[in-house]
Amino acid sequence: MKVGLAEVNITPPLGNQIPGYGPKERLSTGVRDELYVKAMAIESADTSLAFIVIDIISLELDSCERIRKRVQEATGIPAGNVMVACTHTHTGAPRPEGEYALRYYPILEDKAADAAIIAYARREEASVGFGRGYEDTISFNRRFYMKDGTVQTNPGVLNPNIDRPEGPIDPEVLVMRIDNAQGEPIGVVSNYAVHTDCVGGTEYSSDYPAYISRTIKQLYGESVVSLFFQGACGNLNHIDVSGRIDAKLVPHRVRMGNRLGLEIAKVRDLTKTSADEVLLSTASRFITVSARALRAHEIEWAHHKLVELDGMSEESMTARQLMEKARAERRLQSQGKPLPTRAYEIQVSAIGDLAIVALPSEMFVEFGLEIKDKSPFAYTIINELSNGSGLGYVCTPQACDHGGYEPTGALFSEEAGGRFVQAAIDLLHERHAARCLHK
Numbered sequence: 001m002k003v004g005l006a007e008v009n010i011t012p013p014l015g016n017q018i019p020g021y022g023p024k025e026r027l028s029t030g031v032r033d034e035l036y037v038k039a040m041a042i043e044s045a046d047t048s049l050a051f052i053v054i055d056i057i058s059l060e061l062d063s064c065e066r067i068r069k070r071v072q073e074a075t076g077i078p079a080g081n082v083m084v085a086c087t088h089t090h091t092g093a094p095r096p097e098g099e100y101a102l103r104y105y106p107i108l109e110d111k112a113a114d115a116a117i118i119a120y121a122r123r124e125e126a127s128v129g130f131g132r133g134y135e136d137t138i139s140f141n142r143r144f145y146m147k148d149g150t151v152q153t154n155p156g157v158l159n160p161n162i163d164r165p166e167g168p169i170d171p172e173v174l175v176m177r178i179d180n181a182q183g184e185p186i187g188v189v190s191n192y193a194v195h196t197d198c199v200g201g202t203e204y205s206s207d208y209p210a211y212i213s214r215t216i217k218q219l220y221g222e223s224v225v226s227l228f229f230q231g232a233c234g235n236l237n238h239i240d241v242s243g244r245i246d247a248k249l250v251p252h253r254v255r256m257g258n259r260l261g262l263e264i265a266k267v268r269d270l271t272k273t274s275a276d277e278v279l280l281s282t283a284s285r286f287i288t289v290s291a292r293a294l295r296a297h298e299i300e301w302a303h304h305k306l307v308e309l310d311g312m313s314e315e316s317m318t319a320r321q322l323m324e325k326a327r328a329e330r331r332l333q334s335q336g337k338p339l340p341t342r343a344y345e346i347q348v349s350a351i352g353d354l355a356i357v358a359l360p361s362e363m364f365v366e367f368g369l370e371i372k373d374k375s376p377f378a379y380t381i382i383n384e385l386s387n388g389s390g391l392g393y394v395c396t397p398q399a400c401d402h403g404g405y406e407p408t409g410a411l412f413s414e415e416a417g418g419r420f421v422q423a424a425i426d427l428l429h430e431r432h433a434a435r436c437l438h439k
Helices: 061-075 099-121 208-220 252-270 296-309 319-334 365-374 397-402 416-438
Strands: 002-009 036-044 047-054 082-086 124-134 143-146 151-153 162-165 172-180 185-192 225-230 280-290 341-351 354-358 379-383
Touching: 002 099, 002 185, 002 225, 036 099, 036 225, 036 280, 047 061, 047 099, 047 225, 047 280, 047 341, 061 082, 061 099, 082 225, 082 354, 124 252, 172 252, 172 379, 185 208, 185 252, 185 379, 208 225, 208 252, 225 379, 280 416, 296 319, 341 416, 354 416, 365 379, 365 416
Parallel strands: 047 082, 185 225, 354 379
Antiparallel strands: 002 036, 002 124, 036 047, 124 172, 143 151, 143 162, 172 185, 280 341, 341 354
8 A cells, every 4th residue: 555645835826815705805915824735645456546635715616627637647546536625714715716816726726736646656655544533622513593493603602692502513533644664654634524714814824724734743743744624514613602712812723723633643643554455446426406496585585685785885894794795686686597406526435444425515514424424434534515516505404494694595405415415325335335345
């Protein structure tokens, strides 16, 4: 078995729009920490896989296809064996919109592919092992039942009208330890579910994964690559409404990255590795879903929202108001038109006892937990915002009933999440059955 890892700086020029808070202008003015694309290439027997993670909020399908094609042409790894994902940082590289960003995007795509190409060129005899940890103090379900019976997203710290969270979190920390033939660390893969939206402002930052990486490098050496997969965090973030956490003492990204980094290191150090060949495999299924049919009260909301904002200039609106205005306009423009459809890729890659499930867009945590619960693999990583899926919340039907912020978008039908989950479970069982036959 051979493994190679690489990290390539992709920090864009200043002056680009930082996405994450709707259409309000937020041009970058500095760099809090550099943005990277990180990659792992793994080879065992006659199969090779590549995994690419980019410090960006989301990636569109055409960009993903160009990245995969470049990797295949340079390494021979089939495009379908390449998984491309995003950390979902809200202080990252721009979306492909506007003159600056359109000049930058070919560079971003090339560097994303280059990271995998470099990782493939660096592959060496290695041993790997898998482990799990636990962290329940930095992730919170951000949707709450209120005392009046409604559900609100981010209702505010110490809000006296909060009753209880609507749903769970996923406290599991999954770790893949990678050492070279001499037993020295060359990489650590990790997975956790919580929004990378702890920074704000106008400086580039890869958010708390940057501090996971700093912790790993401080402990094991500057050459060790920390590759982070974002879990199903559509309804999870860092805000503790009880008020117990004071970000003035330690910034959220630092506190969260350090806690996760130390938990990852603890698990890594307790994980045994093996240099034996493992069965590598991957498979994808494309699921076509429609946008969600809007309910009568959602159309009414759009009318009321536009009346409420009428007369306000966009310069005077908050980021939230601009997002609501844009969504209200889209809702009304969609009326009387057929619901658009799109095919989304569900991909499962297996590395011995570990499965990595690539899912589209921003999945609610309940979906990730269901996949893990029904997976036949000993370790199952959920990797959302994968393979050029773009942005958008994949909500539970319950959340659509309850309302709140996330269902104000309507890119995915109420059945979409369940269909993605079932496709993932089917692929997991197929990959596991192939593994059993191989044994």
